[in-house]
Amino acid sequence: MKGAVVWITGLPSAGKSALAERVCRRLALEATPSVLLDGDAVRAELRPRPGYDEAARANFYETLANLAAMLARQGLVVLVPATAHRRAFRAMARAVAPRFVEVYVNTPSATCAARDAKGLYAAVREGQVAGLPGVDIAYEPPEAPEVIASGGHDEDALEKIVRALA
Numbered sequence: 001m002k003g004a005v006v007w008i009t010g011l012p013s014a015g016k017s018a019l020a021e022r023v024c025r026r027l028a029l030e031a032t033p034s035v036l037l038d039g040d041a042v043r044a045e046l047r048p049r050p051g052y053d054e055a056a057r058a059n060f061y062e063t064l065a066n067l068a069a070m071l072a073r074q075g076l077v078v079l080v081p082a083t084a085h086r087r088a089f090r091a092m093a094r095a096v097a098p099r100f101v102e103v104y105v106n107t108p109s110a111t112c113a114a115r116d117a118k119g120l121y122a123a124v125r126e127g128q129v130a131g132l133p134g135v136d137i138a139y140e141p142p143e144a145p146e147v148i149a150s151g152g153h154d155e156d157a158l159e160k161i162v163r164a165l166a
Contacts, residue, residue, distance in 0.1 A: 006020075012112060013107075037071075105149045
């Protein structure tokens with residue numbers, strides 16, 4: 001396999017990270033060099049920590065896309081579970097990647113809210129947080145993703161991702 005960026009998008013708590021971790025384990029079994037760049041984990045490491053206004057999000061996703069593309073050009077499969085709620089963010093990531101696979105984790109908003117470990121959906125409802133994609137700001141689903149997953153444990157989607165990388 002050649003280097004590629006696999007951008008896994010969907011609503012917060014849709015199962016993006018769970019799917020990415022499963023793909024990463026599967027690629028390791030096949031001795032395919034891969035790395036996981038979870039959007040939340042990368043955000044937590046950056047200093048200063050990026051904000052959540054539109055300009056800060058655009059800058060963060062540009063940084064994440066460029067980092068993923070740089071690693072992919074070195075032959076790694078880079079799994080990027082990150083909401084990237086605007087199609088333009090994902091289009092920019094596609095434009096800089098040597099190969100790009102867009103995966104849409106299509107989980108209903110009610111399901112995401114019910115399993116929200118971070119409490120973000122409740123915080124928005126209570127007025128403590130603003131700017132949650134799919135709740136109080138728009139989430140633009142992909143128009144033509146290479147793979148659509150029904151959640152983080154979708155076996156069929158996992159197989160389709162691995163085939164898309166072959």
